[in-house]
Structure formats: C-alpha cells, structure tokens
Amino acid sequence: MAETSGPPRAAPIFERICLIGVGLIGSSIAHVARHKGLARTIVVSDASSDVRRRVAELGLADKVAETAEAAVHDADLVILCVPVGAIGEVARQIAPHLREDAILSDVGSVKNAVIAEVVPFLPQNVHFIPAHPVAGTEESGPDAGFATLFRNRWCILTPPPEADPQAVARLAAFWSAAGANVEIMTPAHHDLVLAITSHVPHLIAYNIVGTAADLEEVTQSEVIKFSAGGFRDFTRIAASDPTMWRDVFLNNKDAVLEMLGRFTEDLTALQRMIRRGDGQGLFDLFTRTRAIRRGIIEQGQETAAPDFGRRKAEPNGE
C-alpha cells in the first residue's frame, strides 16, 4: 500500500474503526484517530440525519454510513459512542453484522449497566471490552470534539475475566496512542469510583442550579449577576448534555444513591457545625480539602492557574 505523504507515522493500530454516535466523545475520537493515524479507515454513523450531514460537512470520517448496521461492516474496532440508554438497542441492531474477531467497545460513563445491555446480543468471536474515557467538556454534538480531549486523561477498561488479553492490549494501545493513560478495573469498582468523582458532582451541580432558579426571594437576574461568587462554576457542569446524564443516573442507581447518602450525611454534620457555631470543625474540614486539590494539580489533572477570576477570559484585560 502506498504511503501517504507527511511525517512518518507508526502503522495504524486498526484497519477500520467504526464509531456509532458522533457527539463530543465520538467526534473527538474521530479527530484523534485521523490526526494520529490510528486507523486506516474511519467510518461513522449517527441516528440523527442532521448529525450525519454535519459530520460529512466537517469531514470527520472517511465514510458516513446511513445506519449502524451498515457502518460496522468489516470494522475491526467498533466503539459505541451513544448515550448509555441507547446502547442496548444499538447492540441488538449491529450484532449480526459485526466482523468475526472484531473488538466491540463503548465510552459509557457507567459500566455494569452497559454490560448487562450488550452481552445478551453479543455474537461468539466478538471481543467485547467496555471502556470509559474520563474526559469531557460541557459542550455536546459533532462540532464539540477536538483531538486533544483525551490527552493526559484516564481511560478505564473493564474487560470481562475471560477477555482475550491480546484484544485488551490492542484497545489499550489505541487509547494510549490517543493520549490517554489506561487503567483496568472491574465494572463494579468503576461504577463506584465514577459515582463519587463524576456522577454525584454533576447531580449536586444540577440540583443547586435548580434550587437557585426556583427561589422567590432572590430573582433569577440576581443569581446571574452575582454568580461569580462561586455559583457559576456549578452552572458549567450543569450545562452538560441532559440525555447523557439522565441515562447515567438511571443506570448507576445503586452506586449513586450510596455515594449520595454519604454526601448527605456529611452535609448534615456540616449543617450542624454551622448551627452550633463550631468554627474549629469548619476550619479543619476547609483545610483538609486543600490537600486533594494539590494532588489533582500535581498529577496533571488540573491547572494551578487561578481560574475563578477567569482572567484570560476578560475582554480588554489589562
């Protein structure tokens, strides 16, 4: 096969990757796969004809298929990038059309529920290796993706115990080449870890924005004006895709309710400290929480630049 011009690059990890669903994550995978030469051919499909049209305009893929069934044809890697609630139906549709020895993966934010949805339809000789790249922005849709979204983020794989180690290694190599650090854990542990690091934070962000919107003594205009006091940071999270997040909460119910229970217990204790005027207790907690942030910055999961002030964002900043 003739080499394309440009800088030399490693051989593609996959011949033909297929992405079903082209939102933020799907489009970011397409960008990075193209940019890094991770696949010879990129085929995508999306249930929405508007999205398919937009993907074609953006030139995100080599081929935009009309249906998921057609898209998966001959692909050696198929990644389901649809909301968790839609995964079972897509799996049912594509299962008979999957190539033998194909790797089937996903990017869902919950893993036990995804496995339960997909496994009943799984053909013999297809390697199902669930995955979750822990990365995102508050934007959605095919225009939102970019090639560096996964860089220095973690991608969690939750292969079943009987998974083919070579298939797991190939998928891990794909995500590493996309810039991510790869970690392997059980689906149940994934769901617990993400409940506290992602799902409950989103839930309480959505909740406080809702609480603020419903007040009568404080107008919505006042909430907006004075949001720089801390509130606006929650609205960023609470602007995330509603369908995706509905599905996360419906499909990680047990772990979310467990972590939410602990959050509420702790909040009740904090409430009591305020009511009783326990300044030392408040001070101790507020000091302890700084250590975790230091760890996050040290491990490159966050920038240390002060961002509350949004200095860079200021028009005519001096």
Add this chain to the structure above:
Amino acid sequence: MAETSGPPRAAPIFERICLIGVGLIGSSIAHVARHKGLARTIVVSDASSDVRRRVAELGLADKVAETAEAAVHDADLVILCVPVGAIGEVARQIAPHLREDAILSDVGSVKNAVIAEVVPFLPQNVHFIPAHPVAGTEESGPDAGFATLFRNRWCILTPPPEADPQAVARLAAFWSAAGANVEIMTPAHHDLVLAITSHVPHLIAYNIVGTAADLEEVTQSEVIKFSAGGFRDFTRIAASDPTMWRDVFLNNKDAVLEMLGRFTEDLTALQRMIRRGDGQGLFDLFTRTRAIRRGIIEQGQETAAPDFGRRKAEPNGE
C-alpha cells in the same frame, strides 16, 4: 502639585486610601488603585509581619504601616479587607484614629454581621458604607492580587438608610473606576442573595471533597486520577481560604441554613427520582438548568469557551 509623567488621567477620587489586610482582595484593590490612579496615596497594613514584608517587597503601596491604628491616619477612605471574624476587633482599634468625614468600608462576604460588629465602635462624622465586591479566585495572600479582578464583576454596597448620599456616590465612583458594576441593596437581602450564589456553593464543594477523601472503597489516588469527570471543578472552590470561609458560615448562619434547607429538599426529590427511575423528571431538570448558564454567559459573568477540557492548560497541546 506636580503632575507625574505618563498619560493624562482623571483626578484621584480619594487623597489617601488605607487598606487594612492585604490578601487577595486587599492586594487587588492596591493594584487597581495604583494602576488607575484612584488615590494619591495608598497606605496598607496587615496583622502579619510576613505579609507586611512581602507587600513592601512587591511595592504594592506607598506606605506599609506597622499597625492598623497608624495606617488609618488621615485617610479619607479606609477599607477593611480582613476576614469577617476579625472586623470587629480592627474596628475597635482604628475607631479613635479615623479622620473626620472619612469613609469606612469593607469587602466582607456577609453584611448584617459586619454591620453589627462595626457600628458599636463607629465615631460620629465617619461614613460607614459596607461593601462587597463579588469577585475572587481560589488563591489567597498578597501575591494573589491583580488589577483586573473586579472588572465587569459586581460590587454590592449596603449603606444604612441615613447614609450621606455624597459619601455613597464617592465610594460607588471608586468601585466603578476599579472596573466593577455597582449595585445597592439592604444588608439582609445581600446576605440572602450571596447565600445561594456563593456561600452554599462553597459549602457543598467543601463537603463533597470531604466525602470523597473519607471513602474506604475508593482510594484518594483514584479520586485524584479520575477527577476530570467533574469532581476537580469542586476542588477549585474547596481550595479557597479556610479562615475566610469559616467566618462566612459563622456570620451568615440564618441565610445559609435557610438556603441549605432548600438545597437539601430539592436533592431529596432528585434522589427519589433516581430511586424510582423517573427519567422524564431528571431530563426536565437537566434541561432547565442550561438556561441559567446561558444568562450568565450573556451577561459577561462567564466565558462560553469549553473549560471542562482545560484545553488551553494542556502542555504540548496540538
């Protein structure tokens, strides 16, 4: 008086401003006052000798006084930039030394409690006009300040009903010249508005970081690794100054407990939706919250650039 060289600027609004306490806010006021020529002379003091030394090194002021009493001498504007819990004691110290007709103000995040602390010491012929610039970053200390912190943020004044309109107008002019939009309201309303836009958001951010730190099933290392799923945004807020925030909660107890009660009620309803699998209820809330974010972006209190991904912060970003 000889004009200094450089571009022509308006006459200073104050002859001599005095800042007691040089943390993030105090140092930012010093920067902007210098930069915009808002005062002929800037005098500062701080209870910490380390901070005083650092302020002198940074050249933030024309004069660094050893004591608050000495600092306020002959100042026509004195701004108390100390934590709310220290304001009463500072007011007691400086009261006998305030110049006649001086304006005394502050930057505290609560207003009713500050007024209750200060008023008993207030001399006749001093204009006490409490203020709260709603701006900040997660950084603290004299190195954290910068001249544009207040630009396009709101500064709330809560003058007493009998306040001299001219004094109020001068302080408002000062904050406008510092880049802020000025709003006037009662102290009680201020405390309610800030409880929901700032105090409760900080409280729940501190709380979830504490909850995550205490888990046994999920290690601290895992919390840090997978924080890009949403959690890290809370750690930014939960890295704010512990002393300042302890004092806020102790001094705005009623409004915080009231707003926290509503937050908890709403969270309980959300918890029930998850338990019962009410996808429509979740979807409706998650959609509604997007409107508030749009308002915040439209009013310039936030940037629309996707920030979850921290694209700009990436080293070697492509």
